[in-house]
Amino acid sequence: MEKEIISSRQFTIITLLYSIGTAILIIPASIAKDVKQDAWIVATVGVLLSLLLVKLFVSLGKKTPNLTFVEANEKILGKFFGKFTSIGFIILTFLSAGELLYFIGIFMKTEVMPETPTTAFALLFSLIIIFATYLGIEIFARSAEILFPLFMFIFIVFVVCISPEIKIENIQPVFEASSKSILLSIFTFMSIFSFPMVVLLMIFPSVVNVQKSAQKGFYIGAIVGGIVLIIIIALSILVLGASNTSQRAFPSYALAQRISIGNFLQRIEIIMAFMWITSIYIRTFIYFYASVIGIAQILKIKDHRPLILPLGMIFIVLSQIVHPNIVHSNNYNKEIWPIFSSVFAIFLPLLLLFVAKLRKIKGQETESQSKSENTS
Amino acid sequence: MFITLAILIIAALIAYFVISPLKKKRETKTIVVFSIFLVVGTALNIALGLDVNVPSPLDLISLIFKPIRELIITLFQ
Numbered sequence: 001m002e003k004e005i006i007s008s009r010q011f012t013i014i015t016l017l018y019s020i021g022t023a024i025l026i027i028p029a030s031i032a033k034d035v036k037q038d039a040w041i042v043a044t045v046g047v048l049l050s051l052l053l054v055k056l057f058v059s060l061g062k063k064t065p066n067l068t069f070v071e072a073n074e075k076i077l078g079k080f081f082g083k084f085t086s087i088g089f090i091i092l093t094f095l096s097a098g099e100l101l102y103f104i105g106i107f108m109k110t111e112v113m114p115e116t117p118t119t120a121f122a123l124l125f126s127l128i129i130i131f132a133t134y135l136g137i138e139i140f141a142r143s144a145e146i147l148f149p150l151f152m153f154i155f156i157v158f159v160v161c162i163s164p165e166i167k168i169e170n171i172q173p174v175f176e177a178s179s180k181s182i183l184l185s186i187f188t189f190m191s192i193f194s195f196p197m198v199v200l201l202m203i204f205p206s207v208v209n210v211q212k213s214a215q216k217g218f219y220i221g222a223i224v225g226g227i228v229l230i231i232i233i234a235l236s237i238l239v240l241g242a243s244n245t246s247q248r249a250f251p252s253y254a255l256a257q258r259i260s261i262g263n264f265l266q267r268i269e270i271i272m273a274f275m276w277i278t279s280i281y282i283r284t285f286i287y288f289y290a291s292v293i294g295i296a297q298i299l300k301i302k303d304h305r306p307l308i309l310p311l312g313m314i315f316i317v318l319s320q321i322v323h324p325n326i327v328h329s330n331n332y333n334k335e336i337w338p339i340f341s342s343v344f345a346i347f348l349p350l351l352l353l354f355v356a357k358l359r360k361i362k363g364q365e366t367e368s369q370s371k372s373e374n375t376s
Numbered sequence: 377m378f379i380t381l382a383i384l385i386i387a388a389l390i391a392y393f394v395i396s397p398l399k400k401k402r403e404t405k406t407i408v409v410f411s412i413f414l415v416v417g418t419a420l421n422i423a424l425g426l427d428v429n430v431p432s433p434l435d436l437i438s439l440i441f442k443p444i445r446e447l448i449i450t451l452f453q
Contacts, residue, residue, distance in 0.1 A: 095433060119424075180452070299409055306394045306410045313387075313417030321430045332434055339441045339448070 004207055008214040010141035013148045014282065015200060015221025020228055021283035022103055023192045025250050025276055027229065028236040030192075030334060031185045032246040035177040037170060039242070040234040042185045047226030049186065050194035053345070054222050057197060058215045060349050061205040063356045069201040070294045073348075076356050083298060085348060090294045092344050093199055094311075097287035098318030099329075101126055104280050105319065106326060111253050112270065122319040128281065130312040133289050134305060137207055140285060147278050154275050159231060161259045161268075166238045191338035193229060194222065195345035196283070202290040249326060252276070288315060379425035387418040 006014075031039045064072040069089065074082035104125050105118030132140050177185075200218075208214040236251045239258055245251045253276075256269035292311055296304035323329040391414060398407050423430055 095437070099434075295409075299405070301406050301409065302403075303406070306398060306406055307413060309390050309394065310410060310413035310417045313421055314413065317417070317420040317424050317430075318433070320424055321432050322434050323432065328432075332438065335445060336434070336438045336441050339445055340437055 004136055004138045005209045006138060006141040006203070006207055008208055008210050008217045010145055011204070011208050011214050012217030012221045013144050014141060014203075014286070015197070015218055016225045016228075017144060017148065017151065017279050017282040018200065018286055019193060019197060019222055019225035020279040021192075021196065022100060022280055023229055024232055024252055024279055025103075025107065026333065027189060027192055028233050028245050028251040029248055030330070031189055031233070032237065032242050032251070034181045034185045034188075036242040036246075037172070037237055038175060038177045038182065039185070039237055039245075040171070040230060041175070042182055042189055043226075043230045043233045045182075046186045046189035046193060047223070047230065050190055050197075050222055050226065051219065053190070053194050054197065054218055056346075056349050056353070057201055057204070058218055060353055060356075061201060061215070062211075063353070063361060065205045065211060068203070068206045068293065068297065069198070069290075070297045071206075072201075072352065076352050076359065076361060086294065086298050089344050089348070090291055090298065092341065093287045093294065094291040094315070095318070095322065096196070097129075097284055097291060098315055098322050100280055100284040100287065101129075101315065101319035102322050102329070104277070104284075106329075107250060107253075107276070110249060110326075112273070119320060122316055125281075125284075126312060126316050126319070129285055129288050129315075130308060132285050133292060133308050133312075137203060137289065140289075144282060147282075151275055151278050154272060155228060158256065158259075158272055158275070159235070161261060161265070162235055162239060162255060164261070165258055166235075167241075168238070170238050170241045171234075187338055188334065191341055192333070193226065195338075195341040196287075197222070198341075198345040198349065199286055199290045201349075202293060203286075288312075380422050383418060383421045383425060387414060387421075390414065 027043075028039065031042055035042055060072070064075065067075060070086045073086045073089070076082070077085060101122050102118070105121040108121045109116060109118050132143070204214065204218065205211065232252055232255075236245045236255055239255055240248070240251060244254075248254050253269060253273070256272040257267075259268055259272075260266040288311075292304050292307055295311070296302075296307060301307070323332070391411075394410060395407055398410070420430065
C-alpha cells in the first residue's frame with residue numbers, strides 16, 4: 001500500500017470543520033442551561049484555552065513526525081502499555097463514531113422527518129462514511145476542500161439573514177453567572193470543541209506533507225472553528241434569549257427557523273441544515289477512519305481495507321444502541337463524556353510527552369528519513 | 377425472519393468478496409480478524425432486526441467514570 005499524503009491547506013480545512021462538528025448543534029443549549037446569557041464569554045475563554053491544548057498536540061506530533069497516534073503510543077510507552085492505551089483510545093473513537101451516527105438520525109427525526117425511523121438515516125449516512133473510508137484520506141480531504149466554501153457561504157448568509165432579529169437586551173446583565181458555574185461550563189465547552197481534536201493526531205504528523213505549515217494550520221483551524229462557534233452561540237442568545245435556548249434540543253436549528261426577511265425569504269432552515277450535516281460528516285468520518293486505521297495498526301495488519309465493511313456493520317448497530325433516548329444522550333454528554341475524553345485528550349498526551357522526554361525520543365532522525373522519502 | 381435472512385445473505389456476500397483475494401495473498405491474520413468482526417457484526421445486526429434489547433456500551437463507560445466524577449465534585453465543594 002502506498003502512503004497517502006494530504007496538503008497542509010486540506011489539513012487546516014479538516015481541522016476547522018472537525019472542531020465545529022456536533023458542537024454547532026448541541027453546545028448552545030448545554031452551556032446556556034448553566035450560565036444563561038454569559039454563554040458567549042464561556043465560549044471565548046474556552047477557545048483561547050483550547051489553543052493550549054492544540055500546542056500540546058503539536059508538540060507531541062513533533063516528537064513522532066511520521067507515526068500515527070496509535071503507533072506513537074507503542075513506540076513511546078513500549079509494547080504492552082502502548083497496546084493498552086491504544087485500545088482505550090480506539091474504544092473512545094469508535095463509540096463516538098456510533099454516537100454521531102445516532103445524532104444525525106435523531107436530528108433529522110425530531111426536526112425534519114418525524115415519521116422516519118432513525119435506522120434509515122443511520123443506514124444512508126453510514127454508507128457515505130464507509131465509502132469515504134474505503135476511498136481513503138486523500139479523496140476525503142479533497143471532498144472537504146469542495147465542501148468548505150459552500151459551508152462558509154451558507155454560514156455568512158445565515159449570519160446576515162438572522163441579524164435583523166437581534167435583541168441586545170437578551171445578553172444583559174453581563175457576568176451574572178457565578179465563577180464556579182462558568183468554570184464548569186468552560187470544561188464542558190472544551191470537552192465537545194477541543195478534546196476530540198486528539199483524534200486528529202491519527203492523521204496530523206503522519207500523512208501531512210509539509211510539517212511546518214500544518215502546525216500553523218492546526219492553530220488556524222482551531223481559531224476559525226472557534227470563532228464560528230462563538231458567533232453561533234452569541235446569536236442563539238441574542239435572538240432566542242437564554243431561557244429559550246436552554247430548553248431547545250437544537251437551538252441553532254430553531255435560530256434558522258426564525259429567519260424571515262420581509263415575510264418573503266423564510267423557511268430556509270433546511271438549506272441551513274447543510275452546514276450541520278457537513279460538519280457532522282467530517283467529524284464522523286475522522287472518528288471512523290481513526291478507529292479502522294487504529295485497529296489495523298494495533299493488530300499489525302498491513303492493509304486496513306478488508307476491515308472496513310465488518311466494522312461498518314458494527315458501527316450501524318452501535319448507532320442504534322448507544323442511546324435509548326435523547327435524555328440519556330444529554331446526560332452522557334454532560335456528565336461522563338468530559339471526564340472520559342479528558343483522560344485521552346489531556347492526560348495521555350501529557351504522559352506520552354513526559355515519557356518521550358525521559359527516554360529521549362526525538363523526531364530528528366526519523367524526519368531526515370521522511371524527507372528523503374518525500375523527495376524520491 | 378426476513379431481516380435475518382437478508383443480513384445473513386449480505387454477510388455471506390461480504391465474506392466471499394473479501395476473503396477470496398486475501399486467500400491468494402496468504403494473509404491469514406487479516407482473514408481471522410476480519411471473520412471475528414464479521415461474526416460480531418452479523419450477530420448484532422440480527423439482534424437489532426429481531427428487536428432484542430442490547431445493553432448500551434456507554435453504560436459500562438458510565439459505570440467506570442461515575443465514581444471519578446463524584447470524587448471530583450466532592451473535591452470542588
